[in-house]
Amino acid sequence: MNFESEYRIRPNQQVSLDTIETRTRGPFERKSDGKAVTEENVKVIRDLQYRMFVEREQSLLIVLQAPDAAGKDGLIRKVLGKMNPQGCRTYPFKVPNETELAHDFLWRIHHCTPSKGKVAIFNRSHYEDVLVVRVENLVPKSVWSKRFELINDFERILTANGTRVLKFYLHISPEEQLERFKERLDNPDKHWKLNAGDYESRRHWDAFHRAYEEVFQKCSTEDAPWYVVPADRKWYRNAVVSSIVAKTLRDMAPQLPPVDVDLDEIRQLYHQAHARQQESS
Template sequence: MSDPEWDLDPKFDFIEAHRIATGSRVSLDDIDTQMEGPFRGKDHGRAFTHQAVEDIRNLQYRMFTEAKQSLLIVLQAPDAAGKDGLIRKVLGQMNPQGCRTYPFKVPNSEELAHDFLWRIHACTPAAGKVSIFNRSHYEDVLVVRVENIVPKSVWKERFELINDFEKLLVHRGTRILKFYLHISHEEQLERFKKRLDDPTKHWKLNAGDYDARDKAAAYREAYEDVFEKCHSKDSPWHIIPADKKWYRDASVAAIVRQTLQEMDPQLPSIDADLDEIRRLYERESAELQANKK
């Protein structure tokens, strides 16, 4: 098979294809969950992802050594849409020395004793680093809303607080990418069945998943409010078709790679005297060869 970098449609832009339009009202019902983009099927998409992941690793190395910029990747999705798989196959391939994943679960008592962004801010990336949020601060305008954990007067104020929080991160030099993995009701149920049929995945089973399916319309409305109120040029949302796992992986890899390329991290300038370093190396090498004789 030829190099997939050379036979994709040059007019196809993954960011433009999946980034929502600023100021528009998103209807998830109108967005395809089974898109294949510019690919000629699964093998083509996986080959592209393999190359994109290699490029991401190299760009992340440059950003880590530059130690000036940082990247925050936010993942939100219904259950079984593939956040864990995406992290394992794509995002988790970055060097863990400069990249860490944070799975945000139900807040504990200490976290509840602080403002809702307290636990989030502590996990944002330092200069040179990448943070991946598996669920995020958006749970505090999604789950708490649909499950009536806090009153509307509380959660509706959080949209502005989230926007201010993300503006602060951008001001510090953090690029933000937010992904919603868009899975159909039918595909989600099929994946629940696969979990039920596979004993190694029984730990993922939760009766609450079916309760969430009963509230799918309410969650959809909550997400659509998030997309409208918390999307900007500097902190964009991308809606990723996720019924086909290989396309989910390829499109996110493409967007992360393109973003890192735009950030254009540079290797640090060299302070050492290279001629002197070469002289020292040649001396040590000569001595080592002499001792072998």
């Protein structure tokens, strides 16, 4: 299966999340098959991220959006977090503070975008300003409705500067979400994740779906596409996202810089140093 083509939202495509499956095995007969694909993709991602870090000509921004408990943290921990931390950083965007609210909604976002050679992962993102603010009526429609085009302009600036942008929506069912909430309740190590607000948000499930659908239609572009990834099965989610990230990095084709030293001279210096070391020992 071509995951990149299967789950990509085309520009101006109308999306109905209610009709998109959340639980699938795709082309995999066994869970182990999907995990094997993820493991191989992680190796490719690590290698190409290293090349990009050394090349310092391009960068990659990965945006993760999802309902609570859909697996953003797990995806980062098991897949994206395997990259070299010297060239990769995760930004978890929470409720904006007083200083951030005193600026435009993209102010706190822009300085977190990746510099050349780097990867940035957004755990939630600038899209909260056309999602939660809309559903919870934090700002009027006259404000948030203008932000779609501002977001497109913002992402256009990034791509024009050599940053590839990938945006993933982890699509889970309300039944699966509730089961994961139960797992948190039953596991003391996960009690820190418990939040009464998560249950309140379930009351707005349909409203969030409608908000996301407008995001996908208006903000999935050729250069900054959205992908709706079935996420009820964690291993399948990981296989899909890792495949798309690996393919993107292959397309970016980062190259190691050309050698600008005399290798024969360096080898000679090495052998001289080795000989002196042998004599002293």
